[in-house]
Amino acid sequence: xxxxxxxxxxxxxxxxxxxxxxxxxxxxxxxxxxxxxxxxxxxxxxxxxxxxxxxxxxxxxxxxxxxxxxxxxxxxxxxxxxxxxxxxxxxxxxxxxxxxxxxxxxxxxxxxxxxxxxxxxxxxxxxxxxxxxxxxxxxxxxxxxxxxxxxxxxxxxxxxxxxxxxxxxxxxxxxxxxxxxxxxxxxxxxxxxxxxxxxxxxxxxxxxxxxxxxxxxxxxxxxxxxxxxxxxxxxxxxxxxxxxxxxxxxxxxxxxxxxxxxxxxxxxxxxxxxxxxxxxxxxxxxxxxxxxxxxxxxxxxxxxxxxxxxxxxxxxxxxxxxxxxxxxxxxxxxxxxxxxxxxxxxxxxxxxxxxxxxxxxxxxxxxxxxxxxxxx
Amino acid sequence: xxxxxxxxxxxxxxxxxxxxxxxxxxxxxxxxxxxxxxxxxxxxxxxxxxxxxxxxxxxxxxxxxxxxxxxxxxxxxxxxxxxxxxxxxxxxxxxxxxxxxxxxxxxxxxxxxxxxxxxxxxxxxxxxxxxxxxxxxxxxxxxxxxxxxxxxxxxxxxxxxxxxxxxxxxxxxxxxxxxxxxxxxxxxxxxxxxxxxxxxxxxxxxxxxxxxxxxxxxxxxxxxxxxxxxxxxxxxxxxxxxxxxxxxxxxxxxxxxxxxxxxxxxxxxxxxxxxxxxxxxx
Numbered sequence: 015x016x017x018x019x020x021x022x023x024x025x026x027x028x029x030x031x032x033x034x035x036x037x038x039x040x041x042x043x044x045x046x047x048x049x050x051x052x053x054x055x056x057x058x059x060x061x062x063x064x065x066x067x068x069x070x071x072x073x074x075x076x077x078x079x080x081x082x083x084x085x086x087x088x089x090x091x092x093x094x095x096x097x098x099x100x101x102x103x104x105x106x107x108x109x110x111x112x113x114x115x116x117x118x119x120x121x122x123x124x125x126x127x128x129x130x131x132x133x134x135x136x137x138x139x140x141x142x143x144x145x146x147x148x149x150x151x152x153x154x155x156x157x158x159x160x161x162x163x164x165x166x167x168x169x170x171x172x173x174x175x176x177x178x179x180x181x182x183x184x185x186x187x188x189x190x191x192x193x194x195x196x197x198x199x200x201x202x203x204x205x206x207x208x209x210x211x212x213x214x215x216x217x218x219x220x221x222x223x224x225x226x227x228x229x230x231x232x233x234x235x236x237x238x239x240x241x242x243x244x245x246x247x248x249x250x251x252x253x254x255x256x257x258x259x260x261x262x263x264x265x266x267x268x269x270x271x272x273x274x275x276x277x278x279x280x281x282x283x284x285x286x287x288x289x290x291x292x293x294x295x296x297x298x299x300x301x302x303x304x305x306x307x308x309x310x311x312x313x314x315x316x317x318x319x320x321x322x323x324x325x326x327x328x329x330x331x332x333x334x335x336x337x338x339x340x341x342x343x344x345x346x347x348x349x350x351x352x353x354x355x356x357x358x359x360x361x362x363x364x365x366x367x368x369x370x371x372x373x374x375x376x377x378x379x380x381x382x383x384x385x386x387x388x389x390x
Numbered sequence: 391x392x393x394x395x396x397x398x399x400x401x402x403x404x405x406x407x408x409x410x411x412x413x414x415x416x417x418x419x420x421x422x423x424x425x426x427x428x429x430x431x432x433x434x435x436x437x438x439x440x441x442x443x444x445x446x447x448x449x450x451x452x453x454x455x456x457x458x459x460x461x462x463x464x465x466x467x468x469x470x471x472x473x474x475x476x477x478x479x480x481x482x483x484x485x486x487x488x489x490x491x492x493x494x495x496x497x498x499x500x501x502x503x504x505x506x507x508x509x510x511x512x513x514x515x516x517x518x519x520x521x522x523x524x525x526x527x528x529x530x531x532x533x534x535x536x537x538x539x540x541x542x543x544x545x546x547x548x549x550x551x552x553x554x555x556x557x558x559x560x561x562x563x564x565x566x567x568x569x570x571x572x573x574x575x576x577x578x579x580x581x582x583x584x585x586x587x588x589x590x591x592x593x594x595x596x597x598x599x600x601x602x603x604x605x606x607x608x609x610x611x612x613x614x615x616x617x618x619x620x621x622x623x624x625x626x627x628x629x630x631x632x633x634x635x636x637x638x639x640x641x642x643x644x645x646x647x648x649x650x651x652x653x654x655x656x657x658x659x660x661x662x663x664x665x666x667x668x669x670x671x672x
Contacts, residue, residue, distance in 0.1 A: 196425070266522065273516055279496050283463060284569070285489025285517030331505035331549075 034327050035335050042342030049350040050119040056357050059110050069111040074104055085112045088247055114246065121245045121309055122352045122366075123345035124253040126316060128306040130344025131261055133317025134324070134336050135299040138271040139292055140200040143325070147303040147317035150207045150296065154214025155185025156307045160237045161221040164230050174237065175252060175308035182307055185210050186300045190293070197289055199278065240313030240367030242352050249309040256305040260298050261341060267295055268334040275333070313348065313367045315374030320344045323377075347373070413474070414573050414605040415439035415462050420471035422454070422461040430469060431457045432629045439573070444599050444606040446616035449626035450650050455609045456497060456577050458626065462607060463494040463575050475573065489517035493571040497578050497609075499562045503551025507542055507561045508533065510550055514568025533568050539602075540564035540594055556587025563594060574598070576608040580615065588612075592619050613650070617641045617662040625649055637662060 055066045075082050080099035084092040092098035101109065132147035140149060148154075159181025163173050190198070193206035218238070225231050236243065270291050273281045282288045306313065324339035351369040358364065417437040423430035432454040439445045439462065447455040460466040462473055464480045473480045475492060483491065493514075501510055514536060515529040525533075537543045540560045550558060559579060566574065576595065580588040596619055598604045610616040616623055617637035625632040625640055627649040633640045641662055646654040647670060654666040 270521075273513055275500075275502055276513060277496070277498075277500050279465060279494075280499060282465070282485070283489060283494035283496070284513065285486035287485050329504035330502040331509060 035339060038324060038327055038339040039342050042346040045346035046349050049353050053119050053353045054111055054115040061107050065107045069107040072108045117247045117250050118242055118245050119349055121242055121249045121253060122349040124257050125306040125310045125313060126344035126348030127341050128257055128302040129313060129317040130320035130340035131264055131337050132299040132302040134321035134340045135264060135295060137321055138275060138333055139296055140204050143322060149204060151185035151189040151210035152182035152300060152303050153312050154211040156182035157218045157238045157312060158214045161218050161234055164234050165221050165224045168230050179304040179308045182304050183300060236365050237311035239365040240311040241365035242310055243363045245309060253305045253309045256301050260302045264298050265334060265337050268337050271333040313370055315370045316344060316347055319374050319377050320347055412441045413438045414441040416474045417462060418471055420461055420468040422457050422466055422468050434631050439605060439607045441605050442603050443621040444619060445622040445624060446620035447609045447624050447626060448613050448616045453626040454629040455626055459575055459577050459609050464488060486517040489569060491571055492573040493566040493569040495563060495566045495576045495579055501550050503549060505550045507548050508546040510561055511536055511564045511568050514565040517569060532570055536564045536567035539567050539598060556583045559583060559591060573605045578609050578611055581611050614664045
């Protein structure tokens, strides 16, 4: 895949011998796979690991393209494309794995990758290592939109993904409009983000009082803390489409981020149209964030911690390596956290955002305790 | 030395006619200011940066040197007047096109601490590369040349965060040199450097001008340094041009008294010698 430095041919400088990036990629994949297998194995319907592997590798799925297509795309789309096949013949384990547990793991992967990459991008754009994907107002916009839908049309829960993405995007545009004065700057953008977030947060909290039943309240909490409960292939589709477009583009544009890290004045004197580039890259990162928010709500800390951890391993001078690291490390965190969220208090399922928050706080405590240049 | 005759200002017409043709940069009637300020910070009739020469902008703190440089580098759009690069208005150039003609070293530079010098210098090739192009042979060769000129070849694998202030400045100069522009603007490149690195920076600049025929416009804090290394001086006083010309004409006891507010003795042997005596308080 994108193993090149400049969008050209692969070069040695991205994959060096004994490269820590290889370690990050292998480690990230390992954690994701192990956590994914645990997630698939345990739960209300428990099965031995052998059964899990049999189900995942079921020849009745893999060698029958129409069955595979029906499982992946859902009955409706498969019918529409004329590739529908009955899935009744599948064993119970295969059915559970393929229709319920695997898609949840995949959604976790997509959410983690998007949030981590978007976080890294926003940290580069704002040149602030403590920026998150939500720094430009998207969380308050999405949260407010979700609350509005739940209060005004409580029955329209199906609208929530759309509402969250649109609300987030609208907040981003608003932040840009507030920050714009013949141009922007990282500080102005962050401050405008604070303005929008503060107002949005207040409105959002106010709307909670208008929710009149417990179901709506827990739905709202689920959205504002981020949850993967009940996700399926539909959510995989929703998140996968933007992910497959946006993440490769961001990796390709990463050299622009490297130059932007030299400061706007230098970037501009090197011939970069700074405002266009910054807006374009931010917009791509917002799409990535919206893809995650639409399927999982506002999962906290992932977009903040993952780039931070990856940067301590890989350094911050090469954004392409950083983004590639985030693409694998983000899923590792979310999938592992979701195992805890789903199984720790089984049968009660926690929002995954609670678990990532519980991991995120102590991580910063660790940073504080370590003699780190960040804290001095 | 309390009273001075009016300084011997060169007639502006002369400036325009004798340098207008070969001016790499020519600013006419420019007013430069910042949002929120009523008065422009810089208000000049004519500023000429002659092609193939080293021109130094000098003046006390707050005289508008850096602002004028920002105007010349297109960093700051003038409120009035225009700036021409090779006879063409600077706004007409495309962003990358402009960056291939004119390089700027900002007063303060930053980069992620773990960037290697070579990596940093290769960013100077940005305006020569398409959005999706890798580094070509020509790009690598330009990076090598730039590192050699700036004397940072030995530091190529060092991380910028581990360099001394002077080494860092030379690394950033190498980055700008990798742009391979005809014109180079430098904003106080020697300020805060130790003497050794001040001289190295100035020697790099002089060498670049002499052997590669690059037009240089440089803001300098130190007027002795300016008089020593520059072919022309532009002395700024409170946003206006006080005097313009070869150092021997510009650097006078009057200039130091009027503009810098110091009593000083100025002598010329082969090189200028400026001995400041005391600050003027009137």
